[in-house]
Amino acid sequence: MNPWIARNLVYRPATWLRGEPVFRLLRRYEQTQWWPAARIAALQEDGVRSILRHAAASTAHYGDLVREAGLDPATLETKDLARLPLLTKLDLVERGGRLQAPMRPGATSWKTTGGSTGVAVRLRKDRFATAAEQAASWRSYAWYGIGPGDRQARFWGMPQTTKARLRFGAIDFILNRDRFSAFAFRREDLGRYYARVAATRPAWVYGYVSMLVQFARHCLDEGLALAHAGVRAVVTTSEVLTPGDRALLADAFGAPVYDEYGCGEVGAVLYECERGTKHLMAENLFVELLPDPTPEEPEAARLVVTDLHNRATPLLRYDLGDRVVPAPPCACGRGLASFARVFGRAYDVVETSDGTRYHGEFFLYVLEEARERGLAVRQAQFVQTDADALELRIVASAEGGGAGAWMARELEARTAGRLRVAVREVGSIEREPSGKIRLIRALPLGNPARPVSGPAR
Ligand SMILES: [Zn+2]
Numbered sequence: 001m002n003p004w005i006a007r008n009l010v011y012r013p014a015t016w017l018r019g020e021p022v023f024r025l026l027r028r029y030e031q032t033q034w035w036p037a038a039r040i041a042a043l044q045e046d047g048v049r050s051i052l053r054h055a056a057a058s059t060a061h062y063g064d065l066v067r068e069a070g071l072d073p074a075t076l077e078t079k080d081l082a083r084l085p086l087l088t089k090l091d092l093v094e095r096g097g098r099l100q101a102p103m104r105p106g107a108t109s110w111k112t113t114g115g116s117t118g119v120a121v122r123l124r125k126d127r128f129a130t131a132a133e134q135a136a137s138w139r140s141y142a143w144y145g146i147g148p149g150d151r152q153a154r155f156w157g158m159p160q161t162t163k164a165r166l167r168f169g170a171i172d173f174i175l176n177r178d179r180f181s182a183f184a185f186r187r188e189d190l191g192r193y194y195a196r197v198a199a200t201r202p203a204w205v206y207g208y209v210s211m212l213v214q215f216a217r218h219c220l221d222e223g224l225a226l227a228h229a230g231v232r233a234v235v236t237t238s239e240v241l242t243p244g245d246r247a248l249l250a251d252a253f254g255a256p257v258y259d260e261y262g263c264g265e266v267g268a269v270l271y272e273c274e275r276g277t278k279h280l281m282a283e284n285l286f287v288e289l290l291p292d293p294t295p296e297e298p299e300a301a302r303l304v305v306t307d308l309h310n311r312a313t314p315l316l317r318y319d320l321g322d323r324v325v326p327a328p329p330c331a332c333g334r335g336l337a338s339f340a341r342v343f344g345r346a347y348d349v350v351e352t353s354d355g356t357r358y359h360g361e362f363f364l365y366v367l368e369e370a371r372e373r374g375l376a377v378r379q380a381q382f383v384q385t386d387a388d389a390l391e392l393r394i395v396a397s398a399e400g401g402g403a404g405a406w407m408a409r410e411l412e413a414r415t416a417g418r419l420r421v422a423v424r425e426v427g428s429i430e431r432e433p434s435g436k437i438r439l440i441r442a443l444p445l446g447n448p449a450r451p452v453s454g455p456a457r
Pocket of ligand 1: 273274275276277279330331332333334
């Protein structure tokens with residue numbers, strides 16, 4: 001679809017019909033990003049006070065918490081936020097109803113998100129919050145030269161039921177996106193996908209790292225040039241983007257690669273600017289950084305967010321289970337908080353029987369080192385099979401092996417023998433029901449006997 005038509009005759013009326021002021025907020029966020037940090041902080045302070053008072057007055061969960069803390073719901077101030085406990089994904093699952101505020105019918109929509117805990121979370125979101133989330137994303141995609149209506153090739157999961165397919169088909173049409181299924185990734189599918197990308201010439205490509213890498217590698221191997229397809233940006237999300245994969249994608253698509261960080265519950269949290277700094281979507285989210293250093297990253301902090309807009313299900317002090325490394329103000333001039341890195345999903349930690357913990361980054365470094373040594377690995381996954389054993393699943397490349405054995409030796413040596421590593425060559429890495437691939441499948445912390453099961457993220 002022509003981008004102008006898609007933007008003005010399809011997407012814009014659709015947002016209007018749904019009562020979602022995406023375009024009004026987008027114009028505002030294009031301004032606020034340039035505000036000085038102090039002015040953005042003041043905006044956030046007002047937002048926190050407002051959502052805090054609303055949550056205390058309108059939800060059973062926060063009403064109780066505020067009273068237990070000896071606070072008066074009517075006079076709550078921003079500083080009182082810190083007196084509330086952190087909110088976890090499990091709270092969302094177990095206390096979903098008590099977190100909801102009454103809203104008039106039609107003022108909200110449901111959002112289902114996969115959880116790293118293996119449990120899907122259903123969340124009610126009001127129209128304004130949904131619009132705010134989309135506006136922040138469009139504001140940031142503009143950094144890459146992408147706007148609403150621009151054609152998108154989306155490498156993503158494919159809904160499995162007819163009803164869901166119809167629904168997502170309509171959403172894809174409204175947003176001018178062409179969907180490439182995570183579940184059909186055989187050689188002939190990849191060939192078909194190339195023909196589709198070459199013919200439709202998407203302005204941008206969006207999707208899971210693992211899918212984009214597999215597609216890009218296929219195109220490079222087969223000598224299928226993508227550069228002439230006119231892709232302006234590649235945006236990756238939801239999985240770890242290693243420096244090696246970033247370089248590979250940039251090479252294959254002939255376009256810059258940007259990594260998005262967020263989650264279904266609060267939407268996008270961080271986007272990379274043109275200078276590579278990760279910026280907070282500060283108009284929508286207030287963040288608290290709880291110091292949580294690692295040996296490699298002494299500045300690292302746990303990321304805890306408060307959604308400033310979702311009045312249907314207020315999320316205050318929501319613990320995302322990830323760490324960030326703060327960065328100095330960015331030379332791009334935006335007042336949005338800056339971060340150098342984000343890493344470490346809660347479940348990415350492998351704990352051995354003596355209580356030693358190995359972070360997901362640890363495994364990622366070994367994988368990157370293997371690639372830097374020229375030991376070809378197409379794909380890898382680290383699966384903890386019991387407390388002291390790891391299975392390294394490898395999709396070896398045609399250029400020959402050696403990578404698995406090298407990584408197994410390195411992992412055993414670097415963990416001082418705490419982990420026995422068995423290498424298993426596989427044809428492909430199994431996807432989660434969502435379509436995503438997990439780089440590390442660890443056993444739950446503190447209870448290494450219980451196996452990981454169910455969908456993730
Ligand atoms: Zn910047």
